[in-house]
Amino acid sequence: MTSVTALYAKLRKKGFKNYVLITVCIFISILLITAFSIVMQSNTVQTVLPEGGDSRKQVTMIFSLAIAGCAMFTAYASTLFFRSKSRELGIFMALGTKKSTVARLLFGDLGLVTLVAAAAGIVLGTPMAIGIWQVFRLIVASSEMAFSLNAAAYLWPLGFALFTGLLLLVMGLRFVRRSNILDVVNEQRKSDPVKDVKGWYGIVGIAMMVLGAGGAVVLPRVMASHGYTPQAWTNLFYLLAAAGLYMLLLFVVVRGFGGKKSHYKNIITRSMMKFQGRQTVLNMCVIAVLVMAAYYAMFYTPMTLSSSNTAFASRHTDFAFHYRAGETGIPGRDSIEAIAREEGQAVSDYLEVDMANLATDGIDREWTDDGRFGDTYIEFYQEESFFSESAYNQLTGGNVDVQPGHYVFVSREGYSHNPYDYIKDMKRFTNPTTMECLPVAFQAEVSNNLLHRFILLDDTDYTQITQGLDSGWKEKWVQFDVSDPENSYTFAARLKDAIIDGSSENAAIINNYDRVEKMNAEAAGEAYEGDVVPEMQISYDMRDSGVFNTDWRYIPKFRIMDSQNLVFNIAVYLMLFIFMCIICFAAVIVIAYARCLTIALQNQQVYSDLYRLGAKRDYLYRSVRGQVARVFAVPTLVGTLIISAYYALLMYSNSGSFSPGEIQAFGVIALLIAGTSLLLWVVYRITLRKTTRMLGVDLKGVST
């Protein structure tokens, strides 16, 4: 040992666990970000999740939260590393080592740690993403689910590695540049206590969270309902909620909700947590936020499945489809009954009625600079589907009576009108072939899950307005039941194929393809976006994809098929949200585990002193357990409660009530929360065992 470098290398070897801790922390952060980014940037997700759509926004938000959590966690791990190095580097400085030499040693270590952790995280993140993806493919093997790897996916982990490197560089420079060497030497012993907080912190924190989350959800809707554009600044309410979360966790760490009796009972636990308060509260905040993100992603699956299944179950018929009146290849009643017979089914209640597509007036709304909507009324605005009242009553067995000159709007159960829709304000319907107009007024809204968004007219009005309508705008609606609906999947699949095979190329359009908009665009000498935007094109070759099954305008509504193919059709969404859930919970577990291990690493002397003061082993055990339990339980509980309340608020504010599907989903969500809590409890027990063993206060034969 004849050089500072050689001595430092020996010290590095001795303090290897500190290097392992920071390397593992950075590695896990980059591993998770890499895997997440690969999934986010895959062709599947980029194609299926529309740009600017809600799903893309939600996924991006959760991804951002995960990155923020990883960043805070990495910063925390870096702080621990510098603490662990402070004594030896401080002694080096005290004995006359130049700061440039200390900087060289330190930055060499930091560079190596960042490089190794980043490389390992990026390299192993790829198989992790592929592995999870392939597990999903075992469950759902739709054509969209083919794995694709885009180089752009590596920009996020590389960016994060760069951030980590810069963070360590800045922290290292601050560490080396300190003029008071004794501060460096004593850094390891320093605590980062939080000031005592007032008794109202907990309650005010909760109130701020309620106000913040409520404001962020409710205010945009209130603004929109008063004609104001919801502005991005309303998201600032989330900051209020975040501040409330910090205050609540601060309160729990410093004071707790117990009375005076528990104050003394838990005085060791609380005082130790308080004197490492800043880091503890920060970690708990990160855990709570990640728990919220994880549950938010987790809730998507049951909510979607349950709501959809409930809607399917409430349809008034087993089989329904519609097609353009001019189509000649679509199977008629005889063909349908023949296929049914071959599949052991008998068709009953067969109905075939006319429907039409007409133009409605509407409001083209654009945001103006003063934050209000700039409304432009357009007489010939967009395409909607129409039934006569008698056709609708025939199909549904209802008794809707539409007054002449009026219209009735059909909506699905629990449907909430967004503030921009004009559905109750329409004044005229236009025959797009003859351009004849029918002046109308809104009469009522009726509920039907299968015929959502249809408009009903008085029989006379319907006959009058559809007179001379080109066959391309006329359609047939067919519906029937079968004798054994539970075993009708094969029949449904054959009929669906027959319908697709019999459809013309003109019918290969998506739900959002609007021929009225197209006419307006062409009249203005412009190309209609539905003809040029690739995402708006659809082909019968895609018939097995989820996109085709959700987006094709004439996709048959067969209950058995929709129900059994639901997972298949929304597989990409399910996979993405479940993936995010796994990533966020993995981060929660790693952060909580690392935090608890630092309790052991930092407090060995304290527990040794308490033991010398006569504290029994079970008392010390309970003190450690109190801290570990708080790190796990408090943020998990708070995060779970907040996200459950927030999700319920979201669901309620969507429609002003909870639909039966949503209520059913809440039951499933409760079970999922219970299962996840059990998993976290197992991790908590493992962590507790590890921590108490490190401190030498693990219990053997002492009741817990």
Next chain:
Amino acid sequence: MLHVQDLHKTYKVGKLSYEVLKGVSFQVDKGEFVAVMGPSGSGKTTMLNCISCYIPFDAGDITLGDVNLANLSENELAEVRNRKLGFVFQDFMLLDGLSMKENIMLPRIISGKVSRGMEESADQLCEIFGISHIRGKYPAEVSGGERQRTAVARALINNPLVILADEPTGNLDSKSSRAVIDTFRRAKQNLDATIFMVTHDSFAASFCDRVIIMKDGVVHSTLQNPGDPGAFQSSLLAAIKEMSEEGAA
């Protein structure tokens, strides 16, 4: 050897300022063993940290040999710490990952003056201070007294102008304390070392040539050792008692 002139140091905590050193002046000659005593808060450790170049001072001069520390750059201060000063701390400040001998050699290794003689010097110091049997061991494997004697050996490896010791017996039992004080005396006698020690321990101070007593950030008085440690300890205790009564009055 060490000349401190009108030293001032103020700590700032938030908006509050605490003037800890209010013009301290004294001198330590070569080969002298000097202690500083005084009640808590009198400024003795702050003064030692200023002399050690661990914390900057606000005003005054500290001259070590012919070098004025007030005007030195960070690199020059590091060189002073390494080559002209030796340190002994209350909590030993040994590196747990290095053996006792490696700890002793650390200042020499840091200075880059690595030679065959380095190991011989370390062995020699181990011999003088009676720690040869532990030179291959690690700090966690030896007693507090042995650790502190190792720290004294480390302080001497670069033949510094002055050894600065901060409460070197503070963490030790009486037997170990005596052993450490003997180590200092041997360093003075055998190596002509100059030692400047901050202590609360009147017994340890009674072996010094001179004791500077500080109070409220200034030098209150200086007592010379008549050559009898027992009598000197009694006069030290009397002086401290008298100082306390002055404060109470």
